[in-house]
Amino acid sequence: MNNETIQCIGCGATLQNQDSQKSGYLPASAYEKIEKAMQNNEEVEVYCQRCFKLRHYNEIMPVQENADDFLRLLNHLLETDALVLNVIDLFDFQGSMISSLPRFVGDTPIIMIGNKIDLFPKNTNLRKVKDWVRQQANKWGIYPEEILLTSGKKQKNVDELIELIKKKQQNRDIYVVGSTNVGKSTLINSIIKTLSGVENLITTSKFPGTTLDKIEIPLDNGTSLIDTPGIIQKDQIAHILSPKDLKLVAPQKTIKPKVYQLNPGQTLFLSGLGRFDYVDGPGKQSFIVYASDDLYIHRTKTENADAFYEKHVGELLVPPQAEQLEQLKPLKGLSYHTKEKSDLLFGGLGWITVNDDVQVKIFSPGALGLGTRRAII
Structure with missing residues (x-):
């Protein structure tokens, strides 16, 4: 079996057993077990070593990736009839904006999702938050068709998001894009849980940068929900601090x-x-x-x-x-x-x-x- 056909279901990286410093690494013995199980058509959880440690030990393993690699994966959006969900962190709008996104999406319709609204005080004026998000997005050259405030962690407004997707999708694939640490994978997991009852399909962590390649999730209508890698913004505080300090x-x-x-x-x-x-x-x-x-x-x-x-x-x-x-x-x-x-x-x-x-x-x-x-x- 060609190893390019085996992908980690946590981060999307192609599994390999050659270089522990690169994405998709599995020790040779573990890789062979997965390969043998798949050849025998056995059900098996296919996780790279990095995602396995994230899921079971909350331990991060750095890999050699860079923002250029991630951005190249978005290039084909210009040639694709798609719907884009752009997830931003309401606590770090500037840090979570992708400055080159207008170049990649062209005229593709965008729904902008302001995530982590559950962290805001209950007396927050949500209309003012939406107005601010739209104004900031426009300054970056992004003109979303809709803006929705959500919490993937608390599943707040996930049902509304699903209804909005159904309204706007028009038989197109859905690409979810965003910077690292915006809660993108957590939000997608909430969508999947609401639709199918499956929990934690995609690896999530408090550490930035856990999705290393695009992950295609088939939907019942024949289209796909595609989780793209989080774009690394090296000036984000999340990339300066240790995981322990990031929690503080x-x-x-x-x-x-x-x-x-x-x-x-x-x-x-x-x-x-x-x-x-x-x-x-x-x-x-x-x-x-x-x-x-x-x-x-x-x-x-x-x-x-x-x-x-x-x-x-x-x-x-x-x-x-x-x-x-x-x-x-x-x-x-x-x-x-x-x-x-x-x-x-x-x-x-x-x-x-x-x-x-x-x-x-x-x-x-x-x-x-x-x-x-x-x-x-």
Whole structure:
């Protein structure tokens, strides 16, 4: 049997037993067992070593892949009559956007899915979130036909997504695209579970980049749901932090607001990955932080902030850990003078809500993921 015909059902990679550093690797003995079982038409779970360890031990094994390899797999979208589901992370919009997507999809219809809405507080104005998603998508040159807010993890609005797919599909294959760590495979698993009752068909993990090749899932109407590899955005916080630290930074449950009373000239550090300066405004103000409960927040005077950060990043201000500092760009800031109640965004971390008519400055490594929007709460 040609080994190119055997694919891991977890990540989609072609199985091979030659190079443990590349995708699809299985030790020779395990590979031979799978090959023999398939030759005998026996039912067997076909997982590469990497996916097996993810499923059973929650252990990540790095492989040698790059974004160019992933992007090449999307090239044929220009020549295919398809429906595209573009999944983005509502906590890291900029980090989860694929800048080259308009080039790959052309005039192909797009449904944009804002995932992880279950992490937002219950009093979130969902209409404002949708408006913000559409505005941001348009800035990137993407004009979705529909926008839906979902949670693959909690199966929120999955039924609505399935109905929307049926309405828009028109006998076309469905391509699911997105950056790593947006919850794409979890969402697909929810769709499959709703349609067929099969659970965890596709490997999922809190680690970015678990799908290494496209996975075609046949549907009852003769078309396929195709899970494409997560595009690696190397500047995402998820690719800088260790898995342990990523759990501290990325919210695991609905976030609870934390209110800080600040005077002009005071600063908040969001661990060692974000900084918020209250520069000027009408006296003491309430600032509301929406972030993971496990994210360490420290208040200090702005005049001492630079020295404090230099001394304590990697020690008190963690994550990042000291050994990760070389991978981290220096903090870079953007200044804002708010005209209305606004959310100041820290991609991958959360946001801080501020009142109108205040001057603030926010920082992240290389100004990564910084932005503002009209307050959604």
